[in-house]
Amino acid sequence: MATPATQKAWIVERMGHPSRALKFRSDWPVPSEIPKDHVLVKIQAAALNPLGWKLMQLAPNFLAKRPLPAEYDFAGVVEKENGTEFEVGDSVFGFIHVSITLKTRQGTLAEYALVPDKCVTKRPSNIDAIHASGLTLAGLTAWQSLNCTRLEAGQTLFIYGGSTAVGLFAIQIAKARGIKVVASASSKNEELVRKMGADGFIDYTKEPIHKYLTSHPPSPKFHGIIDAYGLSDPSLYTHSAAYMAPDGVFVTTTPAPHRISLKELGYFVKTLAATTWPAWLGGIPREFKFPALKANKADLEALRNLVAEGKVVGVVDSVYEMQDALQAYERILTWRATGKVVVKIVE
Numbered sequence: 001m002a003t004p005a006t007q008k009a010w011i012v013e014r015m016g017h018p019s020r021a022l023k024f025r026s027d028w029p030v031p032s033e034i035p036k037d038h039v040l041v042k043i044q045a046a047a048l049n050p051l052g053w054k055l056m057q058l059a060p061n062f063l064a065k066r067p068l069p070a071e072y073d074f075a076g077v078v079e080k081e082n083g084t085e086f087e088v089g090d091s092v093f094g095f096i097h098v099s100i101t102l103k104t105r106q107g108t109l110a111e112y113a114l115v116p117d118k119c120v121t122k123r124p125s126n127i128d129a130i131h132a133s134g135l136t137l138a139g140l141t142a143w144q145s146l147n148c149t150r151l152e153a154g155q156t157l158f159i160y161g162g163s164t165a166v167g168l169f170a171i172q173i174a175k176a177r178g179i180k181v182v183a184s185a186s187s188k189n190e191e192l193v194r195k196m197g198a199d200g201f202i203d204y205t206k207e208p209i210h211k212y213l214t215s216h217p218p219s220p221k222f223h224g225i226i227d228a229y230g231l232s233d234p235s236l237y238t239h240s241a242a243y244m245a246p247d248g249v250f251v252t253t254t255p256a257p258h259r260i261s262l263k264e265l266g267y268f269v270k271t272l273a274a275t276t277w278p279a280w281l282g283g284i285p286r287e288f289k290f291p292a293l294k295a296n297k298a299d300l301e302a303l304r305n306l307v308a309e310g311k312v313v314g315v316v317d318s319v320y321e322m323q324d325a326l327q328a329y330e331r332i333l334t335w336r337a338t339g340k341v342v343v344k345i346v347e
């Protein structure tokens with residue numbers, strides 16, 4: 001069947017809550033020209049990420065290059081290609097890096113998306129499109145965060161936010177590298193976090209996590225910490241000398257406020273001070289890193305291989321029909337989704 005000229009897509013038209021920012025359209029153009037090293041993917045499923053709703057609510061139109069289709073993660077089938085390793089009909093998954101969406105104005109909450117080769121890989125046969133759709137953005141973030149910690153097999157990693165999508169991938173990838181993992185989450189997610197491979201578990205809801213770790217320091221101290229949730233309060237980092245080894249690295253997925261309020265802005269100022277004031281002048285004597293996600297084909301292939309080997313699985317919280325995408329946003333906005341919130345585009 002010939003590729004249609006127009007498609008259904010959820011378009012981000014303005015800044016605001018998804019219910020205000022998004023419009024469902026049936027007349028959005030399907031790209032007809034496929035640039036070199038790109039594929040046109042017929043999307044089967046798109047997974048939501050906090051990045052989507054955060055940008056909708058925080059970035060003004062001129063910065064976000066609106067209007068454009070929402071979201072970044074996908075699984076689908078190659079419809080067309082130009083000079084890539086893929087063939088028409090290949091089952092694939094991947095993401096469109098946010099910096100690329102700003103140039104190409106593509107998004108994955110749509111029937112078709114144009115994606116550069118470096119952001120796509122073949123879907124292993126042991127995972128379906130729904131589960132594969134949520135692998136890339138969170139999985140690569142976990143992979144690249146773990147690389148920043150420089151941890152080796154036998155060392156111990158603490159993951160704050162073990163039940164977030166990034167945290168669930170970080171646990172599995174760390175275990176695949178032979179790293180011991182202690183993870184925190186709310187008690188309802190203990191079983192899942194342990195099933196993913198965590199050796200130790202802490203319920204972060206009982207007591208502020210930095211207080212708990214200071215009064216129960218691990219022995220030996222953690223060799224690295226990943227804050228997969230992205231705490232705006234920097235206390236877990238500022239107290240880390242009590243529970244992280246001197247050469248340990250603290251990695252966060254987001255050091256920025258989750259919402260705009262005076263309290264969150266206060267945390268942001270504290271974070272800036274704590275992460276920039278040098279240790280020799282009395283600053284925090286532990287390394288701090290915030291790695292912005294990179295579109296790296298080698299990392300994507302490594303993640304794919306772990307999935308193909310059954311060492312990493314995708315966890316899905318819920319699945320919505322395309323016309324119900326606003327309900328999917330309501331779900332992810334609760335911050336209680338355990339695993340990916342997925343929107344089914346076609347069967």
Ligand SMILES: NC(=O)c1ccc[n+]([C@@H]2O[C@H](COP(=O)([O-])OP(=O)(O)OC[C@H]3O[C@@H](n4cnc5c(N)ncnc54)[C@H](OP(=O)(O)O)[C@@H]3O)[C@@H](O)[C@H]2O)c1
Nearest residue numbers: 050141163164165166185186189229230253293335337338
């Ligand atoms: N830097 C980057 O390039 C990058 C890339 C991807 C994601 N991120 C950021 O990473 C963070 C996680 O993203 P995600 O997609 O993994 O999130 P997510 O799966 O949507 O997170 C949902 C989970 O957050 C947990 N949670 C809620 N409040 C919490 C709190 N106060 N402390 C700890 N955990 C809490 C909940 O588990 P419990 O019920 O067990 O608490 C829930 O299962 C987001 O801030 C996102 O923006 C950054």
